[in-house]
Amino acid sequence: MRQLFCSLACTLLLTACGTLPSMTTSEDQRFEAHANAVLEEMWREFPESATRAGNYKYIDRLTVPTQARRDASVAFYERQLAALASFDAAKLNAGHRVDLTLMRNHFESSRWYLTTFRAWEWQPSNYNVGNGFGVLLNTPFSPLDDRLKLMLTRMENVPAYYAAAKASIANPTLEHTQLAIQQNKGALGVFNDDLLKKLDASALSATEKAQFKARMDAAKQAITDHLAWLAALETKLKAGPARSFRIGRALYEQKFTHDIQSGFTAEQLYRRALADKAALHDSMEKLARMLWPKYMAGQPLPADRLVMIRAVIDELSKRHTTREAFVETIRKQIPELESFVREKDLLDQDATRPLVVRETPMYMRGGGAGASISAPGPFDPTANTYYNVTPLDGMSDEDAESYLREYNDWTLQILNIHEAIPGHYTQLMHSNKSKSLIKSLFGNGSMIEGWAVFSEKVMLDAGYGNQSPEIWLLWMKWNLRSVMNTILDYEIQTMNLQRDAALTLMTREAFQQQKEATEKWRRATFTQVQLTSYFNGYAEITALRDELRAKQGKDFSVKGFNNKFLSYGSAPVKAIRELMVAGQ
Numbered sequence: 093m094r095q096l097f098c099s100l101a102c103t104l105l106l107t108a109c110g111t112l113p114s115m116t117t118s119e120d121q122r123f124e125a126h127a128n129a130v131l132e133e134m135w136r137e138f139p140e141s142a143t144r145a146g147n148y149k150y151i152d153r154l155t156v157p158t159q160a161r162r163d164a165s166v167a168f169y170e171r172q173l174a175a176l177a178s179f180d181a182a183k184l185n186a187g188h189r190v191d192l193t194l195m196r197n198h199f200e201s202s203r204w205y206l207t208t209f210r211a212w213e214w215q216p217s218n219y220n221v222g223n224g225f226g227v228l229l230n231t232p233f234s235p236l237d238d239r240l241k242l243m244l245t246r247m248e249n250v251p252a253y254y255a256a257a258k259a260s261i262a263n264p265t266l267e268h269t270q271l272a273i274q275q276n277k278g279a280l281g282v283f284n285d286d287l288l289k290k291l292d293a294s295a296l297s298a299t300e301k302a303q304f305k306a307r308m309d310a311a312k313q314a315i316t317d318h319l320a321w322l323a324a325l326e327t328k329l330k331a332g333p334a335r336s337f338r339i340g341r342a343l344y345e346q347k348f349t350h351d352i353q354s355g356f357t358a359e360q361l362y363r364r365a366l367a368d369k370a371a372l373h374d375s376m377e378k379l380a381r382m383l384w385p386k387y388m389a390g391q392p393l394p395a396d397r398l399v400m401i402r403a404v405i406d407e408l409s410k411r412h413t414t415r416e417a418f419v420e421t422i423r424k425q426i427p428e429l430e431s432f433v434r435e436k437d438l439l440d441q442d443a444t445r446p447l448v449v450r451e452t453p454m455y456m457r458g459g460g461a462g463a464s465i466s467a468p469g470p471f472d473p474t475a476n477t478y479y480n481v482t483p484l485d486g487m488s489d490e491d492a493e494s495y496l497r498e499y500n501d502w503t504l505q506i507l508n509i510h511e512a513i514p515g516h517y518t519q520l521m522h523s524n525k526s527k528s529l530i531k532s533l534f535g536n537g538s539m540i541e542g543w544a545v546f547s548e549k550v551m552l553d554a555g556y557g558n559q560s561p562e563i564w565l566l567w568m569k570w571n572l573r574s575v576m577n578t579i580l581d582y583e584i585q586t587m588n589l590q591r592d593a594a595l596t597l598m599t600r601e602a603f604q605q606q607k608e609a610t611e612k613w614r615r616a617t618f619t620q621v622q623l624t625s626y627f628n629g630y631a632e633i634t635a636l637r638d639e640l641r642a643k644q645g646k647d648f649s650v651k652g653f654n655n656k657f658l659s660y661g662s663a664p665v666k667a668i669r670e671l672m673v674a675g676q
Contacts, residue, residue: 119183123192126179127530130172130195137168140224145533146472146524148233152245154224158256162206169203186676190667191530198534201350209347214264214335216272216322217618219257221250221315222279222455229282231468231475237294244296244304250311254318265337266329267617271458273322278454280315283308337617341586347621352538353664354628358582358621361628365578368627369601372572373397379565380404398600405569405603408562409497413504415484418496422463422481422508423449429505429513429551436554439514439654445474445521447512452480462495462611463507465516470532473524477517487607494607502557502566509551514654515544522658531661537622539665542629543658545574549634550654569603574626576602577612581623584616632665633657640672 135142139150155161176196181189205211212218228243291304339347348358356364380401384393387407394400413421426447433441452464462482468475484492499507509515519540526532548567557563576598583589589597591613598609616623636657641648660668 119180120185120188123179123184123188126175127191127195130175131529131533133168137165143224143227144469146469146475148231148472151224151228152242154221154246154249154253156249156252156256157212157219157260159260161256162212166203166206169199169206172199173203186671186674187528190663190671191528193667194530194534194663197350197353204346204350209343212260213262215268216257216261216264216325217268217275219254219260219272219318220275220279220455221253221311222275222282222453225279225282226453226455229287230478231472233472233475236290237296240291240294240296240304241300244300244307247304247307247311250307251314254314257318258321261325263335264325264329265617266326266334267337267614269322269326269329271618273319273326274458275455276315276319276322278457280312280319281454283312283315338585338588339620344582344585344620348624351621352625352628353536353666354538355632355666356628358586358624361578361624361631362582364631365575365582365627368575368631369572369579372568372575373401373601376401376565376568376572379561379568382561383408383565398603402600402603405565406497408502408566409500409605411502412496412500415487415492415496418484418499419449419451419481421504422479425505425508426479426512429508432551432554432556433514433518437651438550438554439518439651439658440522441513441518442521445524446476447479447517448476449479449481452482456480457482463511465511465520467517467520468524470524470526470529473521477520479512479517491607494605498605498608500566502563503570505557505563506548506567506570509548509556510544514550515547516540518547519543519658519662522655523661526659526661528661528663531663531667533661535662536664538625538629538632539662539668540629541625542631542633542665545571545626545630546633546637550650554650571630572602573604574630577623578627580612580616581619581621585620629665632669636665636669636672639669643673 135145135147135150138155139153140155142149143151173196176192176199179192181192184192224246225243228239228246233239287308288305291301294301296304345358348354348361352358354361377397377400380397380403381393383404384400387404391403394403426449430441433439452462456464464480466478466480468477484495487495511517523532523535548570552559552564552567580589580594580597584594594613594616595606595609598604598612599606604612637653640653656672657668660671
């Protein structure tokens with residue numbers, strides 16, 4: 093998983109906002125100048141977005157989520173949409189036409205979220221100050237003393253932030269309230285004794301240190317009070333009635349359109365996922381039958397093919413690391429993936445862009461994903477990319493064993509391909525080098541997740557895992573998870589699929605371990621549409637690759653396709669297709 097989203101220096105970067113080598117019309121020049129101005133204005137309006145992009149100019153500002161702030165945001169989006177309407181897309185070069193579309197989609201989507209979807213009202217988990225302060229402490233964009241001074245300023249608004257959060261929340265779901273409790277406990281942990289030690293050892297003045305401690309105490313009290321308020325809210329919601337986490341078909345279709353920007357409708361993608369599930373079952377049956385004598389010798393072959401496939405997978409899944417070594421096992425596998433990509437010459441890498449495997453910060457835990465990537469934005473591209481891995485020390489022995497069987501010796505390698513190399517880490521590194529800041533900054537989650545899934549197949553097609561039937565079977569199970577994500581999300585949100593039926597679907601038809609299935613159900617109650625991004629992106633990238641391979645014949649190159657595809661930032665696949673098919 094990956095989270096998305098200037099100064100005068102931005103102008104030099106944005107001069108290549110399109111993909112053609114030079115401007116062709118004055119409309120291109122006008123659009124480029126406009127894009128420069130919009131980005132600078134956007135960073136001032138939304139300092140947290142600037143921070144996510146690696147621009148720390150406004151990191152000392154903590155936006156207080158009041159209704160007045162939301163009204164100002166809507167006005168900003170409407171003003172930008174009106175300005176974009178003045179451009180004649182037909183007079184722009186191909187790259188700028190795509191950028192114009194991306195900007196329009198971004199502002200329309202952002203307005204829709206505030207005025208129609210209104211998650212700020214019913215998702216208490218939207219409110220958490222932990223991440224911004226975590227970036228300040230963990231990203232060495234300036235000396236620690238300077239960052240402590242920025243933190244001093246940012247802390248001033250923490251009490252007002254949580255007061256505004258309470259005033260904003262109305263008719264929340266129980267699930268998002270519980271997630272808010274878990275993650276804000278993590279946020280409270282940011283303001284710890286280690287921070288005080290850093291403060292005491294700093295060169296800040298005595299006055300600044302005293303003020304820092306006072307604001308830190310006020311911040312901790314504000315979070316503590318908010319946690320107590322959330323706990324009372326949780327008790328009330330448990331007694332019922334509480335708003336359902338399901339958003340229904342109408343909102344789902346709208347959200348799918350805004351978030352995925354797909355060539356499919358939500359229902360079309362769902363139907364395709366059902367067909368792919370059946371096809372994967374056919375392929376897995378063949379491999380399971382091949383492996384049965386090796387792993388299940390002497391045991392009768394079950395008549396039910398799903399039971400047979402599950403039996404082989406369960407036997408393979410007994411081979412896994414230990415809970416104590418889980419994080420370290422992942423850390424040790426990263427150099428092996430780098431070496432394989434280099435040996436097979438699959439795409440360009442960059443050893444100067446560091447990848448750091450770390451335990452997931454407490455303020456990020458609980459969302460249902462045990463592994464994720466936190467990457468810097470294009471304005472700080474050489475900062476660390478963090479591969480967040482949640483350790484298993486908080487699990488019972490039974491849950492830990494179930495989790496380790498899900499991420500067995502083969503599947504753990506596929507996870508690392510997906511999250512790290514050549515998956516999310518590699519794609520986002522390329523994105524930061526894109527000639528178009530718009531394509532990098534206004535990234536599309538389905539392209540990002542789709543590439544991570546696509547990269548797994550690239551590695552196996554190149555011979556990773558020695559073409560063993562074991563790794564192919566477990567990759568098919570993993571790929572089936574992406575397919576099942578789409579089916580689950582659509583049925584849960586629009587067809588009222590219930591928990592027990594969903595768990596059965598995951599454990600019987602997707603062969604998942606119980607722990608994985610229960611965590612996925614939990615995640616599906618927190619998010620909507622995002623789970624479809626994996627399968628949609630993978631399907632669209634694969635189709636584009638096949639189309640260009642057929643068109644180019646013997647001139648097609650795996651490395652050439654991968655590098656070219658990744659050069660367009662994180663634009664939606666359908667936009668990338670438009671440019672690649674046209675040779676832009």
